[in-house]
Protein backbone atom coordinates (compact mmCIF):
# COMPACT_ATOMS: atom_id res chain seq x y z
CA UNK A 1 0.00 0.00 0.00
CA UNK A 2 1.42 3.43 -0.99
CA UNK A 3 2.10 6.11 1.64
CA UNK A 4 -0.72 8.34 0.31
CA UNK A 5 -3.31 5.56 0.48
CA UNK A 6 -2.07 4.59 3.96
CA UNK A 7 -2.42 8.18 5.24
CA UNK A 8 -5.94 8.50 3.79
CA UNK A 9 -6.91 5.23 5.45
CA UNK A 10 -5.48 6.45 8.77
CA UNK A 11 -7.39 9.73 8.39
CA UNK A 12 -10.66 7.86 7.80
CA UNK A 13 -10.08 5.69 10.89
CA UNK A 14 -9.23 8.82 12.90
CA UNK A 15 -12.41 10.63 11.80
CA UNK A 16 -14.48 7.60 12.80
CA UNK A 17 -12.76 7.41 16.19
CA UNK A 18 -13.25 11.17 16.66
CA UNK A 19 -16.93 10.91 15.76
CA UNK A 20 -17.11 8.25 18.46
CA UNK A 21 -15.76 10.83 20.91
CA UNK A 22 -12.06 9.82 20.99
CA UNK A 23 -9.39 12.50 21.12
CA UNK A 24 -7.23 11.23 18.24
CA UNK A 25 -5.71 12.38 15.01
CA UNK A 26 -6.26 16.12 15.14
CA UNK A 27 -4.80 17.86 12.10
CA UNK A 28 -1.11 17.25 12.20
CA UNK A 29 1.27 20.08 11.34
CA UNK A 30 5.03 19.76 11.36
CA UNK A 31 7.14 22.93 11.62
CA UNK A 32 10.88 23.38 11.63
CA UNK A 33 13.34 25.97 12.86
CA UNK A 34 16.56 26.53 10.96
CA UNK A 35 18.79 23.98 12.71
CA UNK A 36 17.90 20.86 10.77
CA UNK A 37 15.34 21.63 8.09
CA UNK A 38 16.41 18.67 5.84
CA UNK A 39 15.56 16.26 8.67
CA UNK A 40 12.14 17.92 9.14
CA UNK A 41 11.54 17.66 5.38
CA UNK A 42 12.48 13.95 5.40
CA UNK A 43 10.05 13.38 8.27
CA UNK A 44 7.29 15.15 6.32
CA UNK A 45 8.02 13.11 3.18
CA UNK A 46 7.63 9.90 5.15
CA UNK A 47 4.40 11.20 6.70
CA UNK A 48 3.23 12.19 3.23
CA UNK A 49 2.57 15.72 4.41
CA UNK A 50 4.24 19.05 3.65
CA UNK A 51 6.37 21.04 6.07
CA UNK A 52 4.06 23.72 7.49
CA UNK A 53 4.89 27.33 6.65
CA UNK A 54 6.70 29.52 9.16
CA UNK A 55 9.17 32.34 8.73
CA UNK A 56 12.06 32.03 11.16
CA UNK A 57 14.60 34.82 10.66
CA UNK A 58 16.68 37.39 12.54
CA UNK A 59 15.88 41.01 13.17
CA UNK A 60 18.80 43.26 12.25
CA UNK A 61 19.83 43.47 15.91
CA UNK A 62 20.24 39.67 16.00
CA UNK A 63 17.01 38.82 17.84
CA UNK A 64 14.99 35.86 16.54
CA UNK A 65 11.85 36.65 14.57
CA UNK A 66 9.11 34.05 14.04
CA UNK A 67 5.91 34.25 12.06
CA UNK A 68 3.68 31.19 11.66
CA UNK A 69 2.30 31.56 8.17
CA UNK A 70 -0.74 29.28 8.31
CA UNK A 71 -3.67 28.52 10.57
CA UNK A 72 -2.86 26.14 13.46
CA UNK A 73 -6.03 26.59 15.53
CA UNK A 74 -6.99 23.21 16.99
CA UNK A 75 -4.02 21.44 15.34
CA UNK A 76 -1.62 18.85 16.71
CA UNK A 77 1.63 20.78 16.17
CA UNK A 78 5.11 19.22 16.08
CA UNK A 79 8.14 21.51 16.03
CA UNK A 80 11.36 19.85 14.88
CA UNK A 81 14.47 21.54 16.22
CA UNK A 82 17.62 19.95 17.64
CA UNK A 83 19.39 22.25 20.11
CA UNK A 84 22.72 22.34 18.34
CA UNK A 85 24.92 24.34 16.02
CA UNK A 86 24.33 24.55 12.29
CA UNK A 87 27.72 25.72 11.06
CA UNK A 88 26.61 26.33 7.48
CA UNK A 89 23.52 28.37 8.47
CA UNK A 90 25.47 30.33 11.11
CA UNK A 91 23.21 29.10 13.93
CA UNK A 92 24.53 28.50 17.43
CA UNK A 93 22.92 26.10 19.95
CA UNK A 94 21.54 29.17 21.75
CA UNK A 95 19.95 30.49 18.53
CA UNK A 96 18.48 27.01 18.03
CA UNK A 97 16.97 27.01 21.51
CA UNK A 98 15.48 30.49 21.07
CA UNK A 99 13.97 29.52 17.70
CA UNK A 100 12.38 26.47 19.33
CA UNK A 101 10.97 28.43 22.27
CA UNK A 102 9.61 31.24 20.11
CA UNK A 103 8.04 28.81 17.63
CA UNK A 104 6.31 27.06 20.54
CA UNK A 105 5.11 30.40 21.91
CA UNK A 106 3.79 31.48 18.51
CA UNK A 107 1.92 28.18 18.04
CA UNK A 108 0.44 28.40 21.55
CA UNK A 109 -0.79 31.96 20.99
CA UNK A 110 -2.26 30.82 17.67
CA UNK A 111 -4.44 28.30 19.56
CA UNK A 112 -2.73 25.02 18.60
CA UNK A 113 -4.48 22.16 20.41
CA UNK A 114 -1.23 20.53 21.51
CA UNK A 115 2.42 21.37 20.85
CA UNK A 116 5.13 18.72 20.82
CA UNK A 117 8.76 19.81 20.88
CA UNK A 118 10.61 17.34 18.64
CA UNK A 119 14.19 17.65 19.83
CA UNK A 120 16.33 15.01 18.08
CA UNK A 121 19.40 16.32 19.95
CA UNK A 122 18.77 17.70 23.43
CA UNK A 123 21.58 20.23 23.81
CA UNK A 124 22.90 21.07 27.30
CA UNK A 125 22.09 17.48 28.35
CA UNK A 126 25.60 17.00 29.70
CA UNK A 127 24.93 19.68 32.33
CA UNK A 128 22.45 17.44 34.11
CA UNK A 129 23.67 17.51 37.72
CA UNK A 130 25.52 19.66 40.21
CA UNK A 131 28.86 17.88 40.12
CA UNK A 132 30.80 20.85 41.52
CA UNK A 133 29.80 23.75 43.75
CA UNK A 134 28.11 26.75 42.10
CA UNK A 135 27.39 25.17 38.72
CA UNK A 136 23.96 25.22 37.03
CA UNK A 137 21.81 22.29 35.97
CA UNK A 138 21.24 23.67 32.51
CA UNK A 139 19.46 20.56 31.21
CA UNK A 140 16.73 21.26 33.79
CA UNK A 141 16.62 24.96 32.91
CA UNK A 142 16.11 24.04 29.23
CA UNK A 143 13.27 21.67 30.23
CA UNK A 144 11.63 24.47 32.24
CA UNK A 145 11.89 26.84 29.28
CA UNK A 146 10.37 24.35 26.82
CA UNK A 147 7.44 23.77 29.18
CA UNK A 148 6.96 27.46 29.98
CA UNK A 149 6.94 28.33 26.27
CA UNK A 150 3.93 26.02 25.89
CA UNK A 151 5.07 22.54 24.81
CA UNK A 152 2.92 19.80 26.34
CA UNK A 153 4.87 16.81 25.01
CA UNK A 154 8.51 16.19 24.10
CA UNK A 155 9.84 13.76 21.54
CA UNK A 156 13.57 13.23 21.76
CA UNK A 157 16.30 10.78 20.79
CA UNK A 158 19.09 9.10 22.76
CA UNK A 159 19.23 11.48 25.72
CA UNK A 160 22.67 11.74 27.26
CA UNK A 161 21.09 10.56 30.54
CA UNK A 162 17.69 8.86 30.78
CA UNK A 163 16.92 10.79 33.97
CA UNK A 164 16.51 14.00 31.96
CA UNK A 165 13.01 12.72 31.17
CA UNK A 166 12.23 13.47 34.82
CA UNK A 167 13.13 17.15 34.32
CA UNK A 168 9.77 17.43 32.54
CA UNK A 169 6.32 17.09 34.13
CA UNK A 170 4.79 16.40 30.73
CA UNK A 171 5.07 13.21 28.64
CA UNK A 172 8.49 12.57 27.12
CA UNK A 173 8.78 10.03 24.34
CA UNK A 174 12.39 8.91 24.36
CA UNK A 175 13.49 7.25 21.13
CA UNK A 176 16.61 5.22 20.46
CA UNK A 177 18.55 5.19 17.22
CA UNK A 178 19.75 1.62 17.83
CA UNK A 179 16.93 0.50 15.48
CA UNK A 180 18.80 2.26 12.68
CA UNK A 181 22.49 2.45 13.69
CA UNK A 182 22.55 -1.01 15.29
CA UNK A 183 20.72 -2.52 12.34
CA UNK A 184 23.43 -1.13 10.02
CA UNK A 185 26.08 -3.12 11.90
CA UNK A 186 23.86 -6.19 12.21
CA UNK A 187 23.50 -6.27 8.42
CA UNK A 188 27.30 -6.20 8.08
CA UNK A 189 27.44 -9.47 9.99
CA UNK A 190 30.87 -8.67 11.45
CA UNK A 191 32.80 -11.60 12.88
CA UNK A 192 35.03 -11.84 15.93
CA UNK A 193 33.38 -8.72 17.28
CA UNK A 194 33.50 -6.88 20.61
CA UNK A 195 31.25 -3.91 21.45
CA UNK A 196 33.01 -1.24 23.45
CA UNK A 197 31.54 1.37 25.81
CA UNK A 198 33.96 4.32 25.90
CA UNK A 199 32.99 5.18 29.49
CA UNK A 200 30.90 3.71 32.30
CA UNK A 201 27.98 6.04 31.49
CA UNK A 202 27.63 4.33 28.10
CA UNK A 203 27.45 0.73 29.35
CA UNK A 204 23.69 0.30 29.12
CA UNK A 205 23.45 1.32 25.48
CA UNK A 206 26.62 -0.59 24.53
CA UNK A 207 25.13 -3.68 26.18
CA UNK A 208 22.00 -3.31 24.03
CA UNK A 209 24.24 -3.20 20.92
CA UNK A 210 26.23 -6.19 22.18
CA UNK A 211 23.00 -8.19 22.52
CA UNK A 212 21.77 -7.08 19.13
CA UNK A 213 25.07 -8.02 17.46
CA UNK A 214 25.63 -11.18 19.51
CA UNK A 215 29.00 -9.90 20.72
CA UNK A 216 30.69 -9.55 24.12
CA UNK A 217 31.01 -6.16 25.82
CA UNK A 218 34.18 -4.35 26.88
CA UNK A 219 34.56 -1.04 28.71
CA UNK A 220 37.03 1.81 28.65
CA UNK A 221 37.76 3.35 32.02
CA UNK A 222 38.13 7.02 31.08
CA UNK A 223 39.02 10.15 33.01
CA UNK A 224 38.07 13.60 31.73
CA UNK A 225 40.64 16.28 32.53
CA UNK A 226 38.83 19.14 30.76
CA UNK A 227 36.16 19.78 28.10
CA UNK A 228 38.77 18.97 25.43
CA UNK A 229 41.01 16.37 27.08
CA UNK A 230 40.32 12.83 28.23
CA UNK A 231 42.62 9.97 29.20
CA UNK A 232 42.09 6.21 29.10
CA UNK A 233 43.14 4.58 32.35
CA UNK A 234 42.13 0.96 31.63
CA UNK A 235 40.49 -1.29 29.09
CA UNK A 236 38.23 -3.83 30.80
CA UNK A 237 37.58 -6.92 28.67
CA UNK A 238 39.32 -9.04 26.02
CA UNK A 239 40.08 -7.07 22.85
CA UNK A 240 43.26 -8.67 21.44
CA UNK A 241 42.76 -9.73 17.78
CA UNK A 242 39.11 -8.61 17.96
CA UNK A 243 37.17 -6.29 15.67
CA UNK A 244 35.63 -3.49 17.67
CA UNK A 245 32.53 -1.33 17.44
CA UNK A 246 32.69 1.61 19.86
CA UNK A 247 29.21 2.87 20.87
CA UNK A 248 28.59 6.35 22.29
CA UNK A 249 25.88 9.01 22.38
CA UNK A 250 27.88 12.15 21.57
CA UNK A 251 31.06 12.99 19.72
CA UNK A 252 32.07 16.52 20.61
CA UNK A 253 35.82 17.20 20.36
CA UNK A 254 36.47 13.53 19.52
CA UNK A 255 38.90 13.14 22.42
CA UNK A 256 36.98 10.26 24.10
CA UNK A 257 36.65 8.34 20.85
CA UNK A 258 40.19 8.75 19.60
CA UNK A 259 41.78 8.02 23.00
CA UNK A 260 39.62 4.88 23.27
CA UNK A 261 40.55 3.75 19.75
CA UNK A 262 44.30 4.20 20.42
CA UNK A 263 44.07 2.34 23.73
CA UNK A 264 42.30 -0.54 21.93
CA UNK A 265 44.97 -0.62 19.22
CA UNK A 266 47.69 -0.72 21.89
CA UNK A 267 45.90 -3.74 23.39
CA UNK A 268 46.04 -5.56 20.04
CA UNK A 269 42.56 -4.88 18.60
CA UNK A 270 42.19 -5.27 14.82
CA UNK A 271 39.59 -3.25 12.90
CA UNK A 272 38.08 -0.44 15.00
CA UNK A 273 34.96 1.45 13.98
CA UNK A 274 32.39 3.44 15.94
CA UNK A 275 28.78 4.46 16.03
CA UNK A 276 27.83 7.67 17.79
CA UNK A 277 24.32 9.07 17.68
CA UNK A 278 24.84 12.82 17.89
CA UNK A 279 27.62 14.36 15.75
CA UNK A 280 28.30 17.59 17.65
CA UNK A 281 31.72 17.53 15.90
CA UNK A 282 33.30 20.50 17.66
CA UNK A 283 36.79 21.35 16.41
CA UNK A 284 39.04 19.42 15.96
CA UNK A 285 36.80 16.30 15.93
CA UNK A 286 36.60 15.89 12.14
CA UNK A 287 40.38 16.12 11.71
CA UNK A 288 40.88 13.75 14.63
CA UNK A 289 38.56 11.16 13.11
CA UNK A 290 40.04 11.46 9.62
CA UNK A 291 43.61 11.12 10.92
CA UNK A 292 42.81 8.28 13.32
CA UNK A 293 43.04 4.51 13.11
CA UNK A 294 39.23 4.28 12.98
CA UNK A 295 37.98 2.71 9.78
CA UNK A 296 34.46 4.17 9.96
CA UNK A 297 32.36 6.43 12.16
CA UNK A 298 28.60 6.01 11.73
CA UNK A 299 26.47 8.89 13.04
CA UNK A 300 22.82 9.93 12.80
CA UNK A 301 21.46 13.11 11.24
CA UNK A 302 20.00 14.32 14.56
CA UNK A 303 22.51 17.15 14.10
CA UNK A 304 23.37 18.46 10.61
CA UNK A 305 26.86 17.34 9.60
CA UNK A 306 28.76 20.08 7.72
CA UNK A 307 29.65 19.23 4.09
CA UNK A 308 33.38 19.41 4.89
CA UNK A 309 32.91 16.33 7.09
CA UNK A 310 30.92 14.24 4.64
CA UNK A 311 33.52 12.79 2.27
CA UNK A 312 35.73 10.74 4.54
CA UNK A 313 35.23 8.19 7.29
CA UNK A 314 31.98 9.68 8.61
CA UNK A 315 28.85 7.93 7.40
CA UNK A 316 25.43 9.48 8.16
CA UNK A 317 22.26 7.44 8.65
CA UNK A 318 18.86 9.11 8.82
CA UNK A 319 16.69 8.87 11.92
CA UNK A 320 13.76 10.42 10.04
CA UNK A 321 11.92 7.05 9.84
CA UNK A 322 11.72 6.58 13.62
CA UNK A 323 10.85 10.22 14.25
CA UNK A 324 8.15 10.16 11.57
CA UNK A 325 6.66 6.91 12.82
CA UNK A 326 6.62 8.25 16.39
CA UNK A 327 4.92 11.48 15.30
CA UNK A 328 2.32 9.42 13.45
CA UNK A 329 1.72 7.28 16.54
CA UNK A 330 1.51 10.26 18.92
CA UNK A 331 -0.97 11.98 16.62
CA UNK A 332 -2.96 8.78 16.48
CA UNK A 333 -2.70 7.99 20.25
CA UNK A 334 -0.79 4.75 19.66
CA UNK A 335 2.08 3.30 21.65
CA UNK A 336 5.55 4.68 20.88
CA UNK A 337 7.52 2.50 23.28
CA UNK A 338 6.72 -0.71 21.45
CA UNK A 339 8.76 0.60 18.51
CA UNK A 340 11.73 -0.50 20.63
CA UNK A 341 10.36 -3.78 21.87
CA UNK A 342 13.23 -5.71 20.25
CA UNK A 343 16.08 -3.52 21.50
CA UNK A 344 17.07 -4.10 25.13
CA UNK A 345 17.74 -0.43 25.84
CA UNK A 346 15.86 0.02 29.09
CA UNK A 347 16.18 -1.53 32.52
Ligand code: R5P
Pocket residue numbers: 126198199201202227228230248249250251252253254255256257
Ligand atom coordinates in the same frame (compact mmCIF):
# COMPACT_ATOMS: atom_id res chain seq x y z
C1 R5P B 1 30.33 11.63 27.76
O1 R5P B 1 29.80 11.22 28.77
C2 R5P B 1 29.68 11.46 26.41
O2 R5P B 1 28.99 10.25 26.33
C3 R5P B 1 30.71 11.54 25.30
O3 R5P B 1 31.64 10.46 25.46
C4 R5P B 1 31.46 12.83 25.34
O4 R5P B 1 30.56 13.90 25.43
C5 R5P B 1 32.30 13.00 24.10
O5 R5P B 1 33.00 14.20 24.18
P1 R5P B 1 34.37 14.38 23.41
O6 R5P B 1 34.12 13.97 21.98
O7 R5P B 1 34.68 15.85 23.52
O8 R5P B 1 35.38 13.54 24.09
